[in-house]
Amino acid sequence: MSAVTLGLIATFAPLAAALLLWALVPLRHRGAPAAWVTLLGSVIALAASVKLVIDRLGGAPDVRTTIPWIEERGRAMAELGVQLDGVSVPMLVIVCLVALCVQLFSVAYMHDEPPRAFGRYFTLHALFLFSMNVVVVSPNLLQLFAGWELVGLTSYLLIGFYFAKPSAAQAAVKAFWMTKLADMGFLFGLLVLYVNTGGFEWTAVPGTAIATWVTALLFLAVVGKSAQFPLHIWLPDAMEGPTPVSALLHAATMVAAGVFLVVRADPLFAQAPATREVMLWIGASTAVFAAGLALVQKDIKKVLAFSTCSQLGYMVAALGAGQAFAGFFHLGTHAFFKALLFLAAGSVIHAVHSNSLDDMGGLRKKLPLTTAAFVIGALSLAGVPGFAGFFSKDLVLGALEGKASWVPWAMLMGSAFLTAFYMGRVVIKAFWGAESEKAAHAHEGGLAMTGPLVALALPSLGAGFLGGWLATQVRAEYHLHLGLTPIAASAMALLGIGAAIMVFGKGGQAPLVGTLEKLDAFSLVDKTWAGAYRIGLLGVSSLAGWIDRYLIDGLMNFTGWAALEGGASARKLQTGLVRDYAMLVVVGVLVLVLIGVLR
Amino acid sequence: MNHLLATIVAAPAIAGAVLLVVPSTQRLAIRVVSLLGALVSLGASIQIALQYDRATGGLQLLETVPLVPSLGIHLKLAVDGWGVALLLLTGVIIVTGVLASWSVERRDKEFFLLLLVLVAGVFGVFVSQDLFVFFLFYEIAVLPMYLLIGIWGSSHEVPASGPFKFAWRRFAVGSKEYAAMKLTLMLLVGSAAILVAMFLLWGNSGARTFDLQVLEATKFPIGVQHVVFPLVWLGFGTLAGVFPFHTWSPDGHASAPTAVSMLHAGVLMKLGAFGVLRIGMVLVPDAAAWWAPIVGGVAVVNVLYGALCAASQKDLKYIVAYSSVSHMGVVMLGIATLNAAGWNGAVYQMVAHGIMTGLFFALVGLVYERAHTRAIAKMGGFAHVMPVVAGFFTLACLSSLGLPGTAGFIAEFMVFAGAAKGANAWWAVPGVLGAFVTAVYVLRACKAIFWGPAPAGEYSHLEDVRRTEWAAPLVLGSLLVVFGFWPRLLLDFIDVASQGYLGRLPLVALAQVVTP
Amino acid sequence: MTLASCLILSAAVLCVGIYGLLTRKQAVAMLLSIELMANSANMVFASYGHFRGGPSAQVFVLFALAITVAEVAVGLALVMLLYRRHGDTALDLASEARQ
């Protein structure tokens, strides 16, 4: 099979599953069979993408095929297609693998849902995988945008999966609005690019000024999708969705689409140093800011959510530093260990029926496998040498080393410490310490739950060693070097873990926690956006509504009123007396004759 | 020469005539006859699309019958690419509209009769190539609306307020009679403007003919063009909801019964935009090029202002109605760009919005029929009892906000790309902002109606879609997605027509277009 | 006898008729005033006919006479109706048009 066919299979197998489930209502309503259909689609997609990787290992070249999508004056204005190269093929594998693991996990995790909801859940999962693959294989920015919006849609629908809960409904809408707000940047960027280059190619060379505009606008969308400051507020709320959804969409793949976009559009971004500078700072500050907030969350999923923000900040900072490969590599390893962390957290939540860290404790005896998985994920996330996260984080930090300003580098170093520290907190609070009341009846889930954990733990351990191969794929330089950065980073990770054991091992509190908690509770960014929404949008819209009803339409009513009133007063001329009418005739004659005389 | 175009116009009219002799007690027969008339039209429109040669373009399937040769009036029917797309839209909407109004109780015979007359007029407009006949059909399409809303509509109250409060005592603002009267009067004022423009064209054509092809070939004096274009723009534009002559639309669509809202917002508003495009832009291109910045500026107001107004509404039907004002602004924006992308987008948006708003109104009608309320505040959690309605409503919302994969995206994207390429690139900014505001209000409404805890009390036993009600969501929903993924189904027709007509625009306007 | 004097005579008759129309209340009296005015119009016709020659003017007078007769017939019928309805012939009573 040709590479294009395989790419198409990887993309459309999940869509076929989704369509099948959409059309065959009884199948969907049965529940369990729907899961198998979706899983089958994902397996096919994964198989196709693995075959692609094998082919590439065998030296298969990059391929790119397009067909016209939108036409203008008989010429293709927009195209759809498949581009399979060193960026999209590894990404395809990552996405399909994580998705398959998460779906498999979901079979057990969502077991208690009513069959209809279960079917809907898996239909949406299939749709998500399709949308994500559309993003991954897209040969141009327009198709990427289409997939981008579609993953946004599935994210919206999956966050709102428990739509009966008002908080979930609110979170879904909020996520959609925030990302849609940012996506306006994407659309504007596309328009600017189109006007100036006549296409949507990321290989275009429109000149620095235009490139800066385009990339700045695209980056706006990245800020929204990848939950960077100050548009990150939707991501913690998105944890209202089922935990596997958080693992797949809001940790491993969808939020990483922003990073993927920048990696893809690297040729464009390379022409816009100003944009990169902004990215560097925003990424670094998000990394620190989110890591700080992760420290004080009581909800295990929210810790992970803020951690995702923080790690995405790393990637964005690396991209800003001009090291697209570092960001991409971190994206890959992060996808594995963050999905692992979320699924392990899901396993915990499934066992204790609570999200709150306070309800957990001492779970390592009840849930040994989950504990092992979570710890592997946490160590990887913390960047302990040898784990996947170490290699990629080291690359990110190395990218920043030696930049004009050392501040971002220091910020990321600081947040590396914080990362290890807050992960240590979670591990200790959840798995060590005294056994909580709810933990008493906890037990491991079935094979469907543990299997994916194992499957994801392996790459979390070892994916770091694939960096070399990945670098050849994207034609980047990659070599491990022993310098200041790896040593400092390892030290930070170990220090953080040590500090966590020292502080939390005895049930203590970290310094500054009070301040951070207040900061978190106050949630300034959230309030600012809410205020902007209430005043800026609702206020203006009610004003517009009032104007339309009472001024514009009022004016129309006034016209009608004036006509009616005018008619009423004109009617007074109609006395009904023949004599008066006759007199009017006489007056008329008089006027006519007068005109005749004077002429 | 076959008679497909005559068939498409005549089928609803004949069905209407048959309805006259069907006794009003035969309720099923009435519906079946109406449905047959609609189905024949739909079939004919599909057949037309199949027979139309997309490679050649231009006017095809010509049929001519002289009516008043001494005045240059001919019943000349032919169809261009735009017409094909809009005929398909009309056919789909009328079939689903008839099925959606299956449960009309009161005076159903007259209801279906008027519906069929109306749709015959719509078909007539899209296929007539004689200005006089065009106008005649236009009026046939517009006028039944008065009765349809006045008799079968629904009323609500609008409290008196504002500087024109004193005018309220003259009208029952918000009642169906008020809505019907306002709609009819405003559209008739528009018609009067069109009539004047029409006779100006006729008088200055030299040939004393209403034949559109002859008029197209005529180079009108610039002075005449500058009088004709604003008349055509505002005359037809009133029907297309051009600010500030859009206020008939929210009240009219909110008061109208389901099928009528579907047809009116779905198809009739397009007549207005089609008129501006086909008469204004094509017949008087020099003035059109001069006026385009103004048309586009007003359209931008329409997009953003309509969206903001929709965001402030508390009545479900008003939200949908104002969204039409906003989306028709996108159409007018596309028209004003004066380039292929914009025009293609405008016509595509006509179809996309027609399907989308038809779906919206069909679903709103379903909800209203069951819950007996349109106030969003009273609803909540309806997805528990009517999941199918919720699903399709969400789909309509997504197309409305221009999500890729739905027809709305293709249309809006082309319009914005056209605007960005055109002389006034900034038009794209409020356009995209309008799409964002749309996202806010449609999803908020969607959440408020369908999401949340399962409804209790009187709403706990609302039924989901059943029997003929399936038609509108299923057909229109699928088309939204199909046209969203495979735009060439329609674009091939639209593009060939746009190419043909664009050649007529003066070079000044074309020179402003940045060609990459 | 000049054309001018003939015309001024007819103008005088016309104005007397107008005066009557404007001042009388009785329907019959108003009809009489109208008759005067019609008569004055006929006089103008006849005068011009005399001074410019040709039979056309006289033909028109004849026609006008016949039309006047028709008018009086219908007018009187209306007066009868008015009388039946209101028991009076004051035309002011027939002012329903105001409502």
Added chain:
Amino acid sequence: MTWADFDPGFTLISLIVVVSAFFVVRAQNMIHAVLWLGLTLLGTAAFYARLNAPFLAGVQVLTYVGGIVTLMIFGVMVTRRHESLEAEAATVAPERGLIFASAIFVMLSVVMWRSAATIPSPAPVASSADLARVLLNEYLIAFEALSLLLLAAIVGAVVLARRRDLETSPQGPVVPQATEVQP
């Protein structure tokens, strides 16, 4: 205009016509008013005779004086309210009428004076035979249309006047009048 142009016959006719017309509109008694109208119409007939239009004069006497005046008298009698006739014949707003009537008179006089100045002198007389020829050739269609009008007037008058609660028979006076006018 000199005394040589003074035409006593015309002056007399003028006086009769104007004065009697004045009494038509001023008479308190309606019967008197109708009779004054008869005198005006007779004066007009004499005027026609002086204008060399004897046929017109004849028709004037026959239809107007003979027909219309009779009809009017019937009308007055039928609709008469015995007890309050005098009061109802009263006039309203005589000043207004006077002002408008005299204004019109002044205007018309000016216009007519100017217009008359353009017509030089009396032209050859048209005989009754000429009249008949023109009437039945050139104006035949108008003539026939007129008979149709009269028919319509008759029917209209009958329809209007005839009611179920019939007290008097109004057809009587109308029908002979209509037949009488046929020349």
